[in-house]
Amino acid sequence: MPSGPLSIGAAGAALRSGEATAVELLAAVMSRAEMTESELHCYLNLDREGAMAAARQADRELDRGEDRGPLHGIPVAVKDNMCTRGLETTCSSKILAGYRPPYDATAVARLREAGAVIVGKTNLDEFAMGSSTENSAYGPTRNPWDTGRVPGGSSGGSAAAVAAGSAIAALGSDTGGSIRQPASLCGVVGMKPTYGLVSRYGLVAFASSLDQIGPLTRTVGDAALLLSAVAGHDPADATSYAGRAPDFAGSLDRGVDGLRLGVVKELGGDGYQPDVSEATEEMLNKLAAQGAEVMEVSLPLFDVALSAYYLIAPAECSANLARFDGMRYGLSIKGSTASATMAGTRAEGFGPEVTRRILLGTYALSAGYFDAFYGQAQRVRSLLQAEFDEAYRKVDVLVSPTSPTTAFRLGERTQDPLAMYMSDICTIPSNLSGHPAISVPIGLDSKHLPIGFQVMAPALGEQVMMAVAAEVERLAGFDALPPPALAPPPGVPL
Amino acid sequence: MPIDVDVAHVANLARLALSPDLLDRYREELGVILDHASRVQEVDTSAAVPLAHPLGQTNVFRADEVRPSLDRDEVLEMAPETRDGFFVTSPALD
Numbered sequence: 001m002p003s004g005p006l007s008i009g010a011a012g013a014a015l016r017s018g019e020a021t022a023v024e025l026l027a028a029v030m031s032r033a034e035m036t037e038s039e040l041h042c043y044l045n046l047d048r049e050g051a052m053a054a055a056r057q058a059d060r061e062l063d064r065g066e067d068r069g070p071l072h073g074i075p076v077a078v079k080d081n082m083c084t085r086g087l088e089t090t091c092s093s094k095i096l097a098g099y100r101p102p103y104d105a106t107a108v109a110r111l112r113e114a115g116a117v118i119v120g121k122t123n124l125d126e127f128a129m130g131s132s133t134e135n136s137a138y139g140p141t142r143n144p145w146d147t148g149r150v151p152g153g154s155s156g157g158s159a160a161a162v163a164a165g166s167a168i169a170a171l172g173s174d175t176g177g178s179i180r181q182p183a184s185l186c187g188v189v190g191m192k193p194t195y196g197l198v199s200r201y202g203l204v205a206f207a208s209s210l211d212q213i214g215p216l217t218r219t220v221g222d223a224a225l226l227l228s229a230v231a232g233h234d235p236a237d238a239t240s241y242a243g244r245a246p247d248f249a250g251s252l253d254r255g256v257d258g259l260r261l262g263v264v265k266e267l268g269g270d271g272y273q274p275d276v277s278e279a280t281e282e283m284l285n286k287l288a289a290q291g292a293e294v295m296e297v298s299l300p301l302f303d304v305a306l307s308a309y310y311l312i313a314p315a316e317c318s319a320n321l322a323r324f325d326g327m328r329y330g331l332s333i334k335g336s337t338a339s340a341t342m343a344g345t346r347a348e349g350f351g352p353e354v355t356r357r358i359l360l361g362t363y364a365l366s367a368g369y370f371d372a373f374y375g376q377a378q379r380v381r382s383l384l385q386a387e388f389d390e391a392y393r394k395v396d397v398l399v400s401p402t403s404p405t406t407a408f409r410l411g412e413r414t415q416d417p418l419a420m421y422m423s424d425i426c427t428i429p430s431n432l433s434g435h436p437a438i439s440v441p442i443g444l445d446s447k448h449l450p451i452g453f454q455v456m457a458p459a460l461g462e463q464v465m466m467a468v469a470a471e472v473e474r475l476a477g478f479d480a481l482p483p484p485a486l487a488p489p490p491g492v493p494l
Numbered sequence: 495m496p497i498d499v500d501v502a503h504v505a506n507l508a509r510l511a512l513s514p515d516l517l518d519r520y521r522e523e524l525g526v527i528l529d530h531a532s533r534v535q536e537v538d539t540s541a542a543v544p545l546a547h548p549l550g551q552t553n554v555f556r557a558d559e560v561r562p563s564l565d566r567d568e569v570l571e572m573a574p575e576t577r578d579g580f581f582v583t584s585p586a587l588d
Contacts, residue, residue: 102568195548209546238554307533318508327583332574338586343511359520362508363499378544380534385545417523418530434548459549
């Protein structure tokens with residue numbers, strides 16, 4: 001069996017050459033989890049039995065020559081806001097403690113159909129609301145590169161698991177940057193597809209017009225493989241894209257020659273960590289040397305995107321989370337009236353950030369304030385999309401840092417909601433527009449913490465975006481691993 | 495300028511039974527966040543229509559056919575209290 005962290009591609013090759021079995025791959029991933037979980041807490045729930053049964057089945061099928069494709073026998077982690085039939089799904093909230101969904105999310109069902117082995121459910125900020133995975137009712141996840149620091153969020157458990165080798169790949173969800181920002185902070189690849197490409201059926205809703213499931217992986221090629229397995233129209237999600245999904249892996253070797261890259265003027269400068277700006281600049285020079293035409297592009301509405309987001313996302317959250325009423329499932333604190341049951345259960349079951357956003361959204365939607373806040377934010381959203389469209393008439397993709405800083409310390413931003421919200425300033429615009437975007441690790445800062453580079457593309461522009469991302473990956477040659485205590489020790493598979 | 499929010503009213507609309515201390519804390523935090531968020535009001539949006547779906551999709555319909563649904567017993571298994579195949583709740587009216 002090969003040693004060192006494996007990509008989906010390499011693990012799949014090892015499975016098919018007889019070098020490794022799915023059971024061995026799973027055992028290697030589980031042993032990494034045993035070694036690192038007490039320190040990192042990537043998982044809320046490791047599904048040892050279910051995963052072993054799936055791995056055995058994958059081995060039997062592959063032995064018989066029934067090949068389900070690139071994910072067959074690959075251990076994949078799933079963020080705990082996606083429903084897994086019979087397997088506890090909590091969204092890191094007390095209000096869903098013990099909840100075992102009676103159905104699989106479509107993305108999960110498609111993973112199973114593709115023969116993937118679901119290792120377990122990863123930690124997140126409660127209901128995916130946060131940028132550090134500190135808002136989990138079950139305790140934070142720590143960054144494998146420095147356990148005094150956050151992994152980013154909200155898909156922090158998924159990002160840290162892939163970085164630490166306790167999963168080969170993972171699914172996350174991205175509402176304002178929740179895949180890309182933790183990928184950036186943990187030194188892995190994270191991608192948010194075009195809105196509607198991956199079904200949201202069974203993804204516990206946070207902000208329905210923004211939420212999108214996507215991959216966190218070691219390589220850009222892996223992201224294409226994982227996404228290909230879960231993407232595609234689903235009649236169970238009315239917002240699912242009915243057309244054909246782009247060929248995600250179709251142009252990975254294309255290079256950037258002749259492509260026009262727009263550097264977003266508003267995403268840089270003051271407030272950006274100098275190491276991050278320098279690494280971004282250096283990558284732009286390398287891309288230009290490969291034949292890309294690099295130009296600065298201004299999108300002035302990016303400056304108010306964060307403000308619009310913090311009205312739209314909480315508004316949709318307040319409506320979506322109304323379903324948690326203490327009557328049908330989850331926590332229930334019975335009161336003398338139905339209303340008292342709801343109010344008591346919700347006050348007890350939701351953590352501070354979720355409560356804050358429900359209040360914010362309820363206010364923005366309430367009589368007298370609706371048009372000035374929610375309505376205005378939606379109109380700004382439409383102008384922002386028009387501004388993107390205008391930019392994409394001049395360039396093929398837009399680029400920026402993924403996050404203004406590398407991983408910050410635990411507790412550093414928990415007392416200041418606005419400072420925490422600023423972590424997502426580079427990622428939020430693509431959620432508002434519904435466009436795809438990807439983060440690729442390009443190097444380390446002076447503290448040995450990963451730096452991410454973001455590539456954004458127009459709706460359904462994944463093919464050109466992945467081509468640029470693959471070239472960024474090649475040029476960066478990022479092969480650093482987290483510090484020795486958490487890196488795979490020599491001789492231990494994975 | 496922080497915006498002054500009637501948090502007790504909003505908490506009631508959102509069905510959240512919060513203590514006076516918490517109401518005070520959220521009043522302060524919401525005021526600061528809304529002050530930042532109100533920057534959207536500086537944008538001239540007179541020519542813009544609100545965007546709700548990023549790809550401009552509108553209503554989607556399916557054929558009106560009977561299909562299998564989730565198993566009732568399995569769904570009710572997660573409920574705090576059930577009787578005769580129904581959810582049991584406290585009275586909706588006092």
